[in-house]
Amino acid sequence: MTTRPVRQVLPLVGGTRPDDVARLHRALVDAAARPGPLLLPVAPGEDPAGTLALIEEAARPDLAERADVLLRTSGSTTGTGSLIAMSAGALLASAHATHARLGGPGAWVLALPAHHVAGLQVLLRSVVAGTRPLVLDTSDGFDPEALADLLQGARAPGDGGPRLYLSLVPTQLRRCLDSPRASSALARCATVLVGGAATGADLLARARGCGVPVVTTYGMSETGGGCVYDGVALDGVGVRIEDPDADGTGRVVLTGPVLAEGHLLAPAGTTTSFRPASGGAPRAVVTADRGRLESGRLTVLGRLDDVIVTGGVKVEPREVEEVMTRLPGVAQACVVGVPDEQWGSAVVAVVVAHDGQQVEAGALRAAARARLDGAHAPKEVVVVGSLPERGPGKTDRRAVARLAAGARAGGER
Numbered sequence: 272m273t274t275r276p277v278r279q280v281l282p283l284v285g286g287t288r289p290d291d292v293a294r295l296h297r298a299l300v301d302a303a304a305r306p307g308p309l310l311l312p313v314a315p316g317e318d319p320a321g322t323l324a325l326i327e328e329a330a331r332p333d334l335a336e337r338a339d340v341l342l343r344t345s346g347s348t349t350g351t352g353s354l355i356a357m358s359a360g361a362l363l364a365s366a367h368a369t370h371a372r373l374g375g376p377g378a379w380v381l382a383l384p385a386h387h388v389a390g391l392q393v394l395l396r397s398v399v400a401g402t403r404p405l406v407l408d409t410s411d412g413f414d415p416e417a418l419a420d421l422l423q424g425a426r427a428p429g430d431g432g433p434r435l436y437l438s439l440v441p442t443q444l445r446r447c448l449d450s451p452r453a454s455s456a457l458a459r460c461a462t463v464l465v466g467g468a469a470t471g472a473d474l475l476a477r478a479r480g481c482g483v484p485v486v487t488t489y490g491m492s493e494t495g496g497g498c499v500y501d502g503v504a505l506d507g508v509g510v511r512i513e514d515p516d517a518d519g520t521g522r523v524v525l526t527g528p529v530l531a532e533g534h535l536l537a538p539a540g541t542t543t544s545f546r547p548a549s550g551g552a553p554r555a556v557v558t559a560d561r562g563r564l565e566s567g568r569l570t571v572l573g574r575l576d577d578v579i580v581t582g583g584v585k586v587e588p589r590e591v592e593e594v595m596t597r598l599p600g601v602a603q604a605c606v607v608g609v610p611d612e613q614w615g616s617a618v619v620a621v622v623v624a625h626d627g628q629q630v631e632a633g634a635l636r637a638a639a640r641a642r643l644d645g646a647h648a649p650k651e652v653v654v655v656g657s658l659p660e661r662g663p664g665k666t667d668r669r670a671v672a673r674l675a676a677g678a679r680a681g682g683e684r
Contacts, residue, residue: 278335280326281308282319285386287409291315292385296394296404302339302359303398311341312386315410322354325536331356337532342388344492344543344662353543354536355492364528365392365495366399368505373462373486376400377434378425380460382407382418382443383663389467390663392496393438402433415446415453422456434461440664441470444485445602448477449626458482466490466497467664469571469589471596489571493543493556495529502568505529509553510569512562519563520572526553542576577668579608581616584646591639591647595620598638600630605658606649607672609679619675620649623657630654653678 283298284291298310313319326341338356369392370376379397381404383390397404405425407418426432437460439447444465447453457463458481465475466488478485488497498508508527515521524546533545542559561578562571572587579586588606595604603623608616620639624630632652640648659670 279308280311280323280341282311282313282323284315284317285312285390286315286384287381287390287406288315289406289408292381292394292404292406295385295391296397299340299391299394300398303363303395306339309335309338309341312391314384314386326354331533331535334532334535338535340391341535342391342492342531343386353492353534353538353541356532356535357492357495358532361529361531362392362395362495363399364507365498365505366396368498368507368529369396369500370399372500372505373434373436375434376402377436377461378402378405378432380405380407380418380421380425380435380437382409382413383438383440383467384409387663388492388496389438389440396436400433413443413446415443415450418447419450419452419456422459425459427459428461435459436462436464438464438466438488440467441465441474442468442603442664444470444478444483445474446626448474448481448483454478454481454483458484460484462486464488464497464500467662468666469573469592471593473593473597489569490525490529491543491556491558493531493545493558494525494527495531498525498527498529499569502570504569510564512564513557515563519565520561521563522575523558523560523562523569523571525556525558530554530556542574579606579616579618581608581611581614581618581646583615586618586647591618591620591643591649594639594642594647595622595635595649598630598635600624600628601635602626603658605666605668605671607668607675609651609672609676611650614650617650617679618647619651619653619679621653621655621658621671621675623655651675651679 283295334356339359340357342355344353379393381393463485489499490497504510511524512521513524544557546555548554573589577588591606592604601622602625605621609619611617632654636652659667661667
């Protein structure tokens, strides 16, 4: 089958290097004003030739005509990211809705790679606000002290400056709270958005105890980034639960003007899909996430395929992870199922200690068993220096599962 060539695609380097960010920001200003080439943000050092070739071969002309930006997902479940076709209108709708929820436009701090949706939205919100983004170069790693310098050097509203907004992933927030200077600097912000991965209740309580105005976000590349803040959908965004069970838990479905046009490229196993408008129902993104709605507030419980069935009992990894991260010395935890002849799947917790602290796997396992029933208590605890990631702040659960299986097979504790 031959498709007509897609219109010009313009690769632009994302990341956080100031010169690269400035070029991408200017291109987004142009895209917001008038149709132009399809913008393809890419990672620093990446050769976009392979992606461009795939676009030529597999592009849907109808999507290409309606899109302004091509975004890749992290691929944390399938192992290979999708390519999302986004319109400037959808991205700008998200930016306007964010400002409406937070109390008005302001100056945004970029501490996330601009080629991922969360970082790109920081730039789009700056376009809408008419402000220049404050850029923290994380090319050599995220430095909480450098972020503190940047925030403390910015003019606050009381000094005649705009409201300060910042977007972080949970790992960055945790590292900032470990630094007195950084946690104090975060308190200067009007809002600190935290998303990209589940944020534990203890971490949120710790941040708020330091005066940091944190707001959790839920969304994905297919929705132009976060579209549910602290469990409440942004204006214009619809949330419903499909096929709920007796507890009201089911698949999360999202609608509204922030949706992408569709998948320009979607590898086999892509679990998030677009549903066309039909029978009076609006076009929707059917997510791979489980959640429930209570009094209009969404609680996301995890991905549908993350549930572990062990000995016939369904275990929500997030529930076990929250218990593990409350144990002394534990900074992060990822709970996965590992094939087991007796149980079908064995619950294994892979944990990371707080900086400068040491934890012992056996002691953590015993402490977890004292707090959890037999099915939920980890059969093994594996201590690692860091959790593998795919995309900013997103734990690569496939890699964690491989690590856990290897450790269990090798008899490591």
